[in-house]
Amino acid sequence: MTDPQLAGIQDGYPDDMRASIAKVEETRARRLKEGTRAPLSAEARAELLEAWHPDYKADRKREVAVGPSKGDRMPHEVVDLLEARPSVEPAAVDLSSPGFDVSVLILGGGGAASVAALFAVEEGIAPADVLMVTKLRHGDCNSVMAQGGIQAADRENDSPAIHYLDVLGGGHYTNEPSLARALVEDGPRMIAWHESLGVLYDKVDGEYLEAHGGGTSRMRMHSAKDYTGLEIMRVLRDEVRNVGIPVLEFAPAIDLLLDEAGNAAGAVLFNLETEEQVVVRARATVLATGGFGRLHIQGFPTTNHYGATADGLVMAYRAGAGLVDMDSVQYHPTGVAYPAAILGQLATEKLRNQGAEPVNADGESFVFPLEPRDVEAAAIIRECYGEEKGIETPSGVRGVWLDTPMIEEIHGPGTLKERLAAMWMMWHRHGIDITVDPALVFPTLHYQNGGVRIDADGRTAIPGLFAGGEVAGGVHGKNRLMGNSLLDYNVFGRRAGISAARWAKENAPSGLSLKHVDAFVAALESAGIGTDRTAPMILPDYRREAVIARRLDAL
Amino acid sequence: MADEKLTRIYIMGKAYDVPVGVTIMDAMEYAGYRFIRGAGCRSGFCGACGTVYRKAGEYRLEFVLACQEMVEEGMHLTQLPFTPAPRADYALDDLDPSENVLLQHYPEIARCVSCNTCTKACPQEIEVMDYVQAALRGDVARVAELSFDCIACGLCAMRCPADIKHYHVAQMARRLHSVAGSPTPEHLGARMNELDAGAFDDELDGLASMTLDELKAKYAQRVIEKAQEPATEEVAT
Numbered sequence: 001m002t003d004p005q006l007a008g009i010q011d012g013y014p015d016d017m018r019a020s021i022a023k024v025e026e027t028r029a030r031r032l033k034e035g036t037r038a039p040l041s042a043e044a045r046a047e048l049l050e051a052w053h054p055d056y057k058a059d060r061k062r063e064v065a066v067g068p069s070k071g072d073r074m075p076h077e078v079v080d081l082l083e084a085r086p087s088v089e090p091a092a093v094d095l096s097s098p099g100f101d102v103s104v105l106i107l108g109g110g111g112a113a114s115v116a117a118l119f120a121v122e123e124g125i126a127p128a129d130v131l132m133v134t135k136l137r138h139g140d141c142n143s144v145m146a147q148g149g150i151q152a153a154d155r156e157n158d159s160p161a162i163h164y165l166d167v168l169g170g171g172h173y174t175n176e177p178s179l180a181r182a183l184v185e186d187g188p189r190m191i192a193w194h195e196s197l198g199v200l201y202d203k204v205d206g207e208y209l210e211a212h213g214g215g216t217s218r219m220r221m222h223s224a225k226d227y228t229g230l231e232i233m234r235v236l237r238d239e240v241r242n243v244g245i246p247v248l249e250f251a252p253a254i255d256l257l258l259d260e261a262g263n264a265a266g267a268v269l270f271n272l273e274t275e276e277q278v279v280v281r282a283r284a285t286v287l288a289t290g291g292f293g294r295l296h297i298q299g300f301p302t303t304n305h306y307g308a309t310a311d312g313l314v315m316a317y318r319a320g321a322g323l324v325d326m327d328s329v330q331y332h333p334t335g336v337a338y339p340a341a342i343l344g345q346l347a348t349e350k351l352r353n354q355g356a357e358p359v360n361a362d363g364e365s366f367v368f369p370l371e372p373r374d375v376e377a378a379a380i381i382r383e384c385y386g387e388e389k390g391i392e393t394p395s396g397v398r399g400v401w402l403d404t405p406m407i408e409e410i411h412g413p414g415t416l417k418e419r420l421a422a423m424w425m426m427w428h429r430h431g432i433d434i435t436v437d438p439a440l441v442f443p444t445l446h447y448q449n450g451g452v453r454i455d456a457d458g459r460t461a462i463p464g465l466f467a468g469g470e471v472a473g474g475v476h477g478k479n480r481l482m483g484n485s486l487l488d489y490n491v492f493g494r495r496a497g498i499s500a501a502r503w504a505k506e507n508a509p510s511g512l513s514l515k516h517v518d519a520f521v522a523a524l525e526s527a528g529i530g531t532d533r534t535a536p537m538i539l540p541d542y543r544r545e546a547v548i549a550r551r552l553d554a555l
Numbered sequence: 556m557a558d559e560k561l562t563r564i565y566i567m568g569k570a571y572d573v574p575v576g577v578t579i580m581d582a583m584e585y586a587g588y589r590f591i592r593g594a595g596c597r598s599g600f601c602g603a604c605g606t607v608y609r610k611a612g613e614y615r616l617e618f619v620l621a622c623q624e625m626v627e628e629g630m631h632l633t634q635l636p637f638t639p640a641p642r643a644d645y646a647l648d649d650l651d652p653s654e655n656v657l658l659q660h661y662p663e664i665a666r667c668v669s670c671n672t673c674t675k676a677c678p679q680e681i682e683v684m685d686y687v688q689a690a691l692r693g694d695v696a697r698v699a700e701l702s703f704d705c706i707a708c709g710l711c712a713m714r715c716p717a718d719i720k721h722y723h724v725a726q727m728a729r730r731l732h733s734v735a736g737s738p739t740p741e742h743l744g745a746r747m748n749e750l751d752a753g754a755f756d757d758e759l760d761g762l763a764s765m766t767l768d769e770l771k772a773k774y775a776q777r778v779i780e781k782a783q784e785p786a787t788e789e790v791a792t
Binding site for chain 2: 137142144153154162169181184188189191192197198199200203206225227238241244306339421426542547
């Protein structure tokens with residue numbers, strides 16, 4: 001950080017931002033004494049969302065014109081991929097000699113995929129008869145980046161029923177009740193499973209250190225510092241390796257295969273390094289491909305990993321699986337707004353559950369710090385673009401302060417580095433010490449609330465195709481609470497893995513087919529959608545336009 | 556870009572002019588690279604983008620994550636997107652924590668010459684050598700504590716003159732410590748028993764059969780638990 005060219009850019013904050021920080025410091029003692037603002041009423045929440053949440057902008061969505069969810073309104077970026085041609089024409093795929101023939105094929109390499117694989121084995125499928133295939137590496141996923149924690153109603157003053165009510169209220173009562181119920185009922189079981197695998201949760205005097213999240217009425221957030229997602233994911237990955245489940249990396253699926261009866265029968269993979277097609281025949285297929293953050297809906301930056309391009313939605317939709325709640329997108333209230341180099345990366349909600357409060361340019365609080373995420377995000381957007389009380393960075397981005405030094409004031413010096421080591425490190429790498437200075441934040445695209453419609457056993461509309469994790473929808477309705485995504489991928493990864501194993505024991509595909517892809521292309525054409533777009537996207541392209549324009553496809 | 560001020564870096568020896576104030580990862584994409592390997596979470600958690608560089612005129616090799624480190628004038632860099640480092644398979648339940656199972660599974664930790672090169676190679680600022688020494692002593696708890704922030708990028712193992720696979724040793728130690736040294740709170744078992752006995756079924760059935768207005772009223776009546784500060788702490792160890 002000593003490069004003279006970067007002086008004033010990276011060394012903490014520029015002077016005009018410092019002037020606003022001084023105001024934050026002035027008001028801090030008073031704010032600490034007075035406590036936070038009260039949560040908003042249901043009416044005030046609704047009004048705020050309607051006026052300021054990006055989901056409520058009608059012109060940023062359109063109806064999808066073909067397929068099982070025809071007529072549903074979804075972001076343009078999603079519809080563009082659903083209404084697209086296959087990456088490889090079906091006629092060019094040789095289905096006659098599959099490269100792999102397995103009982104359970106698991107598409108994905110993150111949390112849901114790993115849990116599904118382990119429970120498929122638990123349910124009696126031989127490890128070598130399961131195959132995980134993933135676009136990047138095993139563990140390059142959103143699960144590994146989750147920081148704040150995982151909810152589970154295990155304490156005496158809590159219950160699955162209280163958790164259920166929090167989930168439904170947070171989701172504006174749009175959740176599929178049977179899925180929400182499965183989520184909360186399995187919570188303690190999943191924590192116990194993690195304990196048996198050796199996940200190191202934070203404990204105090206032998207009890208879990210449990211905290212609130214936005215929209216929770218009980219403290220049920222279990223954490224592992226602010227590396228909760230990493231800690232769970234690396235243990236799961238280690239166990240997949242111990243058990244001996246094969247994992248094929250850098251080989252994303254590009255289309256699902258069906259058999260003559262219309263049941264799921266495997267997938268066509270694309271080896272990213274050799275550019276070969278690989279056909280996998282499978283008795284059961286689990287979709288655990290994650291979400292869509294890298295579509296940058298409405299131009300937002302994202303917290304998501306490099307491969308979060310909605311491939312699973314595209315493949316499942318083409319094959320006939322309906323989607324649910326795809327009109328709703330989760331913008332995490334606090335993405336990094338400064339420095340620009342890490343714009344949009346996650347500033348965990350745990351910062352707020354440990355006491356950091358959002359404040360405006362004048363150092364004044366403007367919102368209860370732990371509203372449900374959509375409400376908190378809308379309040380921050382309003383503060384910046386309605387009240388004009390945001391702080392503008394040298395690159396023109398607006399944000400509000402997250403007053404992180406409050407954590408040290410409330411819990412004592414050293415707490416922040418202890419409980420929020422990853423967060424401290426992230427800003428430290430850019431010359432900012434968040435124990436001393438506040439952090440600048442603005443909402444960032446975080447989570448796909450909706451997804452493939454499933455039932456409580458992880459079944460989709462296609463027999464033999466199961467789904468769990470972020471690719472599936474309905475669990476959270478139109479807004480997910482903090483700590484319920486780690487729980488979701490465990491609960492529904494498990495249920496999908498068990499269901500897939502059971503299906504695989506009793507069914508075998510009869511012939512492999514991509515006719516559904518041809519039929520989908522025909523439907524596009526008859527709907528008048530003459531496009532040359534192809535999907536799945538597989539990876540986003542961040543190369544400079546000038547380079548892309550000069551590029552030759554010579555090899 | 557805040558401005559289009561450019562600086563020169565060398566990617567595997569080839570010169571590119573890239574913007575000031577961006578990460579190595581963004582700079583490589585600006586230069587025209589489209590990652591297959593070498594990019595993962597893009598937020599410093601997955602360990603896919605381990606990168607080494609030297610600056611012109613400096614003897615020292617630096618170890619960073621491409622998604623977290625800013626470019627600087629004169630960096631000569633390459634990514635190390637994969638580490639060939641076989642791990643030892645084990646069944647967690649069969650391990651006897653009273654024996655030095657880390658040494659049994661990874662005997663090469665005894666080859667550690669305390670050169671501290673692993674620690675210098677860690678982009679997470681972990682005291683890697685100290686945990687290898689703790690592993691040698693069989694101090695599983697200490698290994699778990701010191702290694703907790705490990706993202707398994709593999710740079711330590713690539714540098715080690717004793718061919719230790721540090722991050723696999725640490726992973727095993729953390730799991731072992733969790734099972735043997737960080738007991739599961741008793742109330743979790745009690746809650747599981749309640750769930751198995753269907754203790755919450757009636758209440759959940761009741762909620763499921765409520766009208767929307769009844770649910771909303773119930774939600775509005777929730778009492779939010781007040782946060783209390785625990786007296787002593789023992790975080791993630």
